[in-house]
């Protein structure tokens with residue numbers, strides 16, 4: 001492991017108006033000293049733009065005096081923009097979180113995935129090739145495990161059977177990163193995030209969408225008749241993992257042929273404790289009442305419908321986090337109760 005000091009360095013974060021990106025930058029503001037943090041996001045309207053603008057305003061407020069913060073509204077799929085940023089700032093560590101997320105949207109809007117996740121990521125790789133970086137960290141996804149049956153999911157498992165275009169683009173990112181690590185000796189680490197949730201999260205995800213619907217008095221649909229298991233991971237745990245990983249890159253080594261061995265790694269970041277969707281909804285309901293988002297006498301049964309599995313979805317996600325613990329001494333641990341409480345309290349303050 002090559003240790004990296006992220007103080008007094010230039011760090012480049014893509015997708016900084018996004019859920020995970022904005023939380024990461026806020027955390028970097030607290031942790032790093034004397035750094036320049038360059039961020040990009042195209043602030044697209046895949047979901048409510050006002051939420052992205054809110055996160056950006058929070059970042060403006062949180063910026064400490066000893067950190068330089070540059071936000072660029074731009075598209076990672078635009079090569080000239082990315083090249084211009086690397087030319088001007090020459091970042092030491094890059095964290096690529098910008099992507100078209102979501103499994104179901106990839107059925108109706110495949111173009112967005114090819115643009116952001118493939119062309120965008122390729123532009124980042126090419127820039128890292130021409131302006132060498134100490135570490136490229138990028139978001140992959142638990143969805144690469146597709147319909148694998150063996151649990152918990154390990155990064156040693158074969159992941160060649162994606163069941164959505166989204167998953168296929170994320171697996172492609174890992175393959176592209178491997179080739180660039182090998183060819184150009186770029187230290188890269190891919191992170192397979194498992195169902196991330198928390199305050200100011202993504203409205204397209206179940207916990208947030210359920211809440212919006214229940215507030216409006218609509219009926220929520222629980223897929224696979226509630227028999228889905230998800231390794232729900234609180235956003236602070238994801239951010240803790242990313243910050244640790246930014247500071248430890250796979251080491252550069254020479255192979256027997258005199259050429260570099262790829263300084264390449266992939267880790268799971270998940271809670272290592274899958275929850276049944278019905279239990280999850282139950283805790284969410286209790287926390288929404290506690291935060292006064294919903295009244296005590298809310299008739300949940302009248303607003304719940306159990307429906308079949310959706311195309312592109314998988315029945316179970318469950319992260320094996322032993323490699324993360326071994327190499328970075330960390331494993332997510334926030335309970336669903338604490339995490340959903342934080343979400344419900346934020347929701348109450350933001351919308352009501």
Ligand SMILES: NC(=O)c1ccc[n+]([C@@H]2O[C@H](COP(=O)([O-])OP(=O)(O)OC[C@H]3O[C@@H](n4cnc5c(N)ncnc54)[C@H](O)[C@@H]3O)[C@@H](O)[C@H]2O)c1
Nearest residue numbers: 015017018019020042044075076098099116139193195196
């Ligand atoms: N949230 C999860 O549960 C989860 C799980 C697995 C993987 N991930 C991955 O983690 C990363 C962050 O996810 P998130 O939940 O914060 O999603 P998000 O949609 O909130 O954040 C992504 C951000 O990237 C921006 N973006 C998208 N395409 C862009 C482009 N071409 N150029 C510039 N900006 C662009 C969006 O405007 C958005 O603000 C993504 O790569 C996602 O695929 C998330």
